[in-house]
Amino acid sequence: IAARLAASATTELPPSPVDAEVVDAAVAALAADFDAEHGGFGTAPKFPPSMVLEFLLRHHERTGSEEALRMAAVTAERMARGGIYDQLAGGFARYSVDAQWVVPHFEKMLYDNALLLRVYAHLARLTGSMLFHRVATETAEFLLRDLRTPEGGFASALDADTEGVEGGTYVWTPQQLREVLGDVDGAWAAEVFSVTETGTFEHGTSVLQLRSDPEDGSRWPRIRQALMSARSQRPQPPRDDKVITSWNGMAILGLAEAGAALNQPSWITAAVEAADLLLDQHVVDGRLRRSSRHGVVGHAAAVLEDYALLADGLLALHQATGTGRWLTAATEILDRALRHFGDPERPGVYYDTADDAEELVHRPRELTDNASPCGASALAGALLTASVLVSEKDSGRYRDAVEAALRGAGSLIEKVPRFAGHWLTVAEAALQ
Secondary structure, eight states, X not given: OHHHHHHHXXXXXXXXXXXXXXXXXXXHHHHHTBOTTTOSXXXXXXXXXXXXXXXXXXXXXXXXXXXXXXXXXXXXXXXXXXXXXXXXXXXXXXXESXXXXXXXXXXXXXXXXXXXXXXXXXXXXXXXXXXXHHHHHHHHHHIIIIIBOTTSOBOSEEOSEETTEETTTTOBOHHHHHHHHOXXXXXXXXXXXXXXXXXXXXXXXXOOOOSSOOSOTTXXXXXXXXXXXXXXXXXXXOXXXXXXXXXXXXXXXXXXXXXXXXXXXXHHHHHHHHHHHHHHHSEETTEEBSEEEXXXXXXXXXXXXXXXXXXXXXXXXXXXXXXXXXXXXXXXXXXXXXXXXXXXXXXXXXXXXXXXXOOOSSOOOOOOXXXXXXXXXXXXXXXXXXXXXXXXXXXXXXXXXXXXXXHHHXXXXXXXXXXXXXXXXXXXXXXX
């Protein structure tokens, strides 16, 4: 049985070069799958395509492609105005059950919000859009207010259910709005937030949307604060307090880049504190651990994505602060990853578990980017960033590893670009 399982799990892709023609073809494939009306790609359910959006922004930067920028901006705007985005407290839910981004699965994950913070900050800087600037700001505030732990890290998630009822904290009826705001403001809020008598969710309730900016902008801060205050009195969803290394690496990256892009030094300070926590608590005998909780590190060894995404976050901190210790720590982590996760006989091949981890039926090796970057694409991205920051000797070594990894994922990038978003992001940066 073990032999058959191992054989069925061994799917090797033929190496294929990733050049400008391949990347252009990926953009064309994404355009063919693009929902021009509602944004995003494909049909329901729709997950935030964070890494694909980052790729499209980099493609626009390199080529000037207006099509790439349009797909990214339309998707970002439709998500920001839909129910998948928390219109009161900021932050994104995990996915939308419909194609219009109206009804979310209400769980709010650290990795989604870390990745989306980065995208919206880059869009705000590129386009000057006040909507994108506001969403980036509110998403950062959500991370710092609702997911930050007393130790300075970031918790994994807020649950979807409240006392066994999905979305119970978040949904409203017109009557509930009137009870909080009075008849006049309640009716205005119902119109602004698309709260109807029949409802957009279950049992006549509605998820708040903001399909357009209200004409009477002076009402907005007061209404939002009143609804936030009332919502805080409701039962709240439980929080998963695990501090996962890779997800915190993404949060460090997002806060550092967004803080630099939007001139928010407090976000960079929060990223520094999270990085200090991970390096102090998650490094045991020179090796990373997967997670901690309440300041106590767990026993599980870190996997490839933990090494890669923490290194990526530390490199962003180095660039945002100019502090050398972050670059030193990042390169030490990257060198350990190359040593313990790479295949010594096949350049560019990386496994998700270390060479000295417990022996499994099959040593896992994930190549596709799903809700977050796979370990191999994350490593390639971090190595590429490091290659332009380190000495010439190490630069060539890192760059060679990136090129080999991209060739190994080339067939995947060509065939299914929607599931190779971070690989494409790395490929764009390599071409640039």
